[in-house]
Amino acid sequence: MSVSYKAVGWNPFKRRYDIILLAIVVAYLALFTGITLAIHPAATVEIVLIRAFGTAGILLLHFILAIGPMARLDRRWLPLLYNRRHLGVTMFFLGFVHAFLAIVTYHAGGDTNPVVSIFVGDAGSGLGAFPFQAFGFFALAILFVMAATSHDFWLANLTAPIWKTLHMGVYVAYLALLIHVAFGVLQSELSVVYAALTVLGFAFLTGLHLVAGFRDRGIDRPVKGDPADDGFVEVCRVDEVPVDGAHGVSLGGERVAVVRWENKLSAVSGVCQHQNGPLAEGKFIYGCLTCPWHGYQYKPDDGRSPEPFTEKIPTFRIRVKDGSVWLHPKPNPAGTHVEPVVIAS
Amino acid sequence: MQAHHRTRHRILWIALALGGIAILVIALTNPYRAEVRNLLEGAGVEEPAQTNEQP
Numbered sequence: 393m394s395v396s397y398k399a400v401g402w403n404p405f406k407r408r409y410d411i412i413l414l415a416i417v418v419a420y421l422a423l424f425t426g427i428t429l430a431i432h433p434a435a436t437v438e439i440v441l442i443r444a445f446g447t448a449g450i451l452l453l454h455f456i457l458a459i460g461p462m463a464r465l466d467r468r469w470l471p472l473l474y475n476r477r478h479l480g481v482t483m484f485f486l487g488f489v490h491a492f493l494a495i496v497t498y499h500a501g502g503d504t505n506p507v508v509s510i511f512v513g514d515a516g517s518g519l520g521a522f523p524f525q526a527f528g529f530f531a532l533a534i535l536f537v538m539a540a541t542s543h544d545f546w547l548a549n550l551t552a553p554i555w556k557t558l559h560m561g562v563y564v565a566y567l568a569l570l571i572h573v574a575f576g577v578l579q580s581e582l583s584v585v586y587a588a589l590t591v592l593g594f595a596f597l598t599g600l601h602l603v604a605g606f607r608d609r610g611i612d613r614p615v616k617g618d619p620a621d622d623g624f625v626e627v628c629r630v631d632e633v634p635v636d637g638a639h640g641v642s643l644g645g646e647r648v649a650v651v652r653w654e655n656k657l658s659a660v661s662g663v664c665q666h667q668n669g670p671l672a673e674g675k676f677i678y679g680c681l682t683c684p685w686h687g688y689q690y691k692p693d694d695g696r697s698p699e700p701f702t703e704k705i706p707t708f709r710i711r712v713k714d715g716s717v718w719l720h721p722k723p724n725p726a727g728t729h730v731e732p733v734v735i736a737s
Numbered sequence: 738m739q740a741h742h743r744t745r746h747r748i749l750w751i752a753l754a755l756g757g758i759a760i761l762v763i764a765l766t767n768p769y770r771a772e773v774r775n776l777l778e779g780a781g782v783e784e785p786a787q788t789n790e791q792p
């Protein structure tokens with residue numbers, strides 16, 4: 393599994409990361425509150441705080457959603473990707489405080505249960521009746537599930553595919569929050585700043601994901617050439633595979649990493665079992681191909697993580713002919729040993 | 738399998754992007770919003786009155 397996996401993976405880097413994160417959040421809240429009260433002295437503190445926590449949460453969510461595609465475009469973003477979950481949990485707490493303050497301010501004074509009031513309190517006329525608060529509640533519920541299951545304990549117990557699917561819910565939460573903001577504050581806010589920032593934020597995230605998606609289309613372009621009689625397909629030249637590294641190819645719709653190590657060549661799935669990270673972009677560390685996203689490791693000859701970890705990925709049959717690498721497109725079951733091809737140094 | 742997985746993600750993202758555009762267009766161009774803003778601008782109020790009144 394990870395190069396530096398620990399049951400409780402707290403280390404100086406993460407501490408520094410969290411202290412910086414906390415400092416930025418506190419500074420933002422203080423600045424927002426101070427500036428807003430200076431511009432609008434008549435505004436009540438609770439409404440300013442509702443907005444401060446709400447905007448901090450939304451801004452952080454935009455940042456969180458930008459990290460993935462940014463890391464695809466520039467490897468310098470990878471350290472942030474590694475600890476993205478800390479940002480997610482922080483974002484949930486910001487949203488929770490925003491919701492708590494809003495419920496106390498707008499829903500606690502009536503006869504109806506304050507939580508029930510969230511769902512029935514938007515009654516009015518026309519689009520004013522749109523239940524924007526219910527969408528905020530729905531988004532917060534998704535973010536709670538994600539924050540509560542963010543630890544590696546849940547990743548290991550739920551299994552990576554289920555965990556990853558669950559955490560893709562952040563996109564649904566984002567859409568729900570877009571509805572919450574667009575049909576909430578943007579209906580009555582006179583300043584164009586909120587509307588402009590919402591539109592710009594949405595355009596930024598959509599554009600970023602599109603650009604990263606187009607980049608991945610290049611990676612997923614299938615190799616050309618007719619298969620040999622025994623089904624093997626020529627995928628690349630030997631010299632295209634970096635020493636102690638990997639070269640990614642797309643074969644029959646599957647991403648494959650051709651790995652060069654100790655003058656040998658092997659081929660394994662190009663997709664990490666942890667979170668579908670791009671293994672072909674990983675480095676060769678301690679005799680294993682290491683995922684650039686979270687450091688999960690796999691031995692190139694059998695696709696298994698080193699003991700005591702149990703992750704395994706499919707391998708591919710490989711051969712070298714006239715300086716070209718040939719692979720059989722049918723993946724072996726995960727963890728199947730394939731004798732590496734020895735090449736001249 | 739991988740290709741199928743990625744296709745699902747791309748469909749999800751396209752649906753979210755189109756949904757997001759629709760949300761923003763409807764939210765920012767609906768007559769209710771214009772009506773509320775006209776009232777607020779006319780009254781010189783910065784925010785609409787918000788009460789704890791129950792339906």
